[in-house]
Amino acid sequence: MTAPVERAGTTTPAERPETTALAKGGAAPDGPVRRWQGSAGFAAVFTAVAVLALVAAPLLLEPFRLGLLAKYLCYAIVALGIGLAWGQGGMLTLGQGVFFGLGGYAMGMYLKLNDAGGDLPDFMVWSGVEELPALWKPFGNPVFALAMVVVLPVGVALLLGTLVFRQRVRGAYFAILTQALAAALVILLVGQQGLTGGTNGLTNFFDFFGHDVAAEETQRGLYLIVAAVLGVLYLGARQLVRSRFGRLLLAVRDGEERVRFLGYDPAVVKTLTFAISAGMAGIAGALFVPVVGIISPALLGVVPSIELVVAVAVGGRFALAGAVLGAVVMGYARTYFSEELPDAWLYLQGALFVLVMTLAPKGLAGLAAGLVRRREARA
């Protein structure tokens, strides 16, 4: 479990976070900012965060709080994908819950079948299903189920992206389409109670690959896995953004027609990015299931999908780190407010969003970048 620490710590990307760079320019092209990027800064910050997350948190937090942090980090993985698709690629996706759900249900189905040990899962029994549905059978195989965690969301996103981006559907139309997809999936899952557990979803898991899912050690291990996966995906996404492909993606965001006239196909760039963000959401969903112990339609509908976009906006959508930060901050705020003020916490959560958006339209990351700039200007 400590391996990811070293890996995360020693991966020393060569430049400073693009986060600050992009936040400065906002939607503007990112050309001039690269010159004040240094490698040491990013490596130091990333290592510090990794040590904090992988070593300090498990030591300092009680198991219950660590479990909550694991949940926030699952959402942060989805947020990272949204940061990539929306912040970098300009695709406002209001339906990431769909991909989160596909990954979550793939994992949940395997865990349910594994617990049932040859019998029918509990909810099928009380829904009057007598034979295991054909759709479920292959999910008894862990390798198949784990593959589906990524293959299903990526497949759906590739299909959707190919259909939609080829037709040059974008902006609000794309957002509405993804939102409709989330609403449709919820209706489908709720209606097929015998197949999906209906509104209750899949819950009550016991065994996670040979470990008692409720045990403290398992939960700590799961936390480390989630944190490590987030770290690796973050570095991967960062690398992607800084690659040729990433520059193309930014170009598509800021001037799709121009990119097309330069001979690139924006549809391909967008579809691939959308698929990557969907894959991330799928992985997050799969990790969420053993961490939280439930996957249900309420977790992947329109509202949770939008809440994640809000979290990314709060954190700062132009920076990948901002997206991650936003998800953790909003997750923590939700827990904190609801524990301290059970009657008013929803208003406070809303107020936090309004406050950040009014005072710092580029989110927390934009705010941080602004402070750094001011200090450098003084120096």
Place this chain on the structure above:
Amino acid sequence: MAISEVTVRDAELLAIEEINAAGGVLGKKLEPVVEDGASDWPTFAEKATKLIAQDKVATVFGGWTSASRKAMLPVFEKRKALLWYPVQYEGLESSPYIFYTGATTNQQIVPGLDYLKEQGKKRLFLVGSDYVFPRTANKIIKAYAAANGMEILGEEYTPLGHTEYSTLVNKVAEAKPDAVFNTLNGDSNVAFFKQLKAAGIGADKMPVMSVSVAEEEVKGIGVDNVAGHLVAWNYYQTTETPENEKFVAAFKAKYGADKVTSDPMEAGYNAVYLWAEAVKKAGTTEVEAVKKAAGGVSLDRPEGKVTIDGDNQHVYKTARIGVVQPDGQIKEVWNSGEPIKPDPYLKTYSWAGGLV
């Protein structure tokens, strides 16, 4: 917290206050910790975990909808803690770490059907929100109908929170059933009853039997729209017992004279008393001892005598059918005469054989 959940919480806080005023339990005062499940299933599980692991509470009262209970069930079973669930539900469950103080199906839905049959209402139309309780309830209703020579003319579901019922009301009007069995949840009832009335279908021609409409909901629906229709519960604000007189008076004194009491509130209120009684009997708040002591605990409550069934941890309850009155109250027109033994799996009903 949704309106209905707030009222249950208020009733539970009232019970805690009353018990404390009478000296507490085992010489100690009860101290409530309130958490909000936000009508969101994983949040219910998260808050339950917090109450058990961090606040180290002796027991938890709460939950609203079966989905919230199903989400909390593993938390309580794995941590060996106690949950008291106060809402009527679809049965088919009996967790060793949950006490169910609301009705199971044989204390609400089955008596509701018995009543309709007695009234000669043989052709039914089923209307429900699309989630687990209505779907399971309707499965039971269909099995009952098949065994009792009743006919189901239609079965329609709408998404939770749905408010457009003109199509559905047309379907119901065309089918001309003797009665409608309604398992719609929350706000959907407002739209359904309004549009039913607008279509000129009154309770005299086609009564609607509802199992999720209590005094609190009648206020929201607007009494003009729902007066004369039937409901099935175990308790009404008008139920005539000395305990209820006290409960209604105390609730109004604490929360306002315009407040009403309802079945889930009363079941939550009872839960606190039943737990306190079991703790007194056990001499400790330790979960296993309380569970053991709880079986057979019997109290006179606002709804009448309630007794915990030690085998399935449900409660013996008297079924009551009522008619909504023009003043928003519910008048009882039939009751089961005695508390019905809870049978969450309907094992004692031959017609329910194929269900579980």
